Amino acid sequence: MFGSFPRLRGALLLLAMSGSGQVLAHAHLKDQYPAANASVPASPQALTLTFSEEIEPAFSGVTVSRSDDRPVATGKAQRDAAMRNQLIVPLSQPLPAGDYRVEWHVLSVDGHKTQGDYRFSVK
Numbered sequence: 571m572f573g574s575f576p577r578l579r580g581a582l583l584l585l586a587m588s589g590s591g592q593v594l595a596h597a598h599l600k601d602q603y604p605a606a607n608a609s610v611p612a613s614p615q616a617l618t619l620t621f622s623e624e625i626e627p628a629f630s631g632v633t634v635s636r637s638d639d640r641p642v643a644t645g646k647a648q649r650d651a652a653m654r655n656q657l658i659v660p661l662s663q664p665l666p667a668g669d670y671r672v673e674w675h676v677l678s679v680d681g682h683k684t685q686g687d688y689r690f691s692v693k
C-alpha cells in the first residue's frame with residue numbers, strides 16, 4: 571500500500587524501529603516463580619525471575635524479606651546457564667508459611683538498570 575510512497579514507508583519504518591527498540595532493550599520482569607501474588611502450598615527450592623532481555627549477573631540482585639521486613643537468607647542470585655535472561659535465587663532453607671516480598675534490580679546487557687518488587691506467600 572505504501573508502494574508509491576517509498577519515502578513515507580521509510581519514515582514509518584524508522585519510527586517503528588526507534589520507538590520499540592528502546593523499550594525492548596530494557597530488562598523488564600516478564601515472569602516469575604512463585605508468581606506475583608501467588609499463594610503456594612509449600613516453600614519453593616528457588617525463586618526464578620525471567621526478564622525480557624539478557625542481564626548481567628554481576629550487577630543484578632534479588633533480596634527477599636518477610637512481611638515484617640526481616641530479611642530472608644538466600645543464596646546469591648545466579649543467571650541461568652542456558653537462559654541468559656533468567657535469575658535463579660536458591661533458598662538456603664525452606665520458607666516457613668507467611669508473606670514474602672521480593673525486590674529485584676538488574677542491569678540488562680544494553681547497560682540499562684531496572685528494578686521492581688512483588689509479593690507471594692507460602693501457605
Ligand SMILES: [Cu+2]
Nearest residue numbers: 595596680682
Ligand atoms: Cu535498555
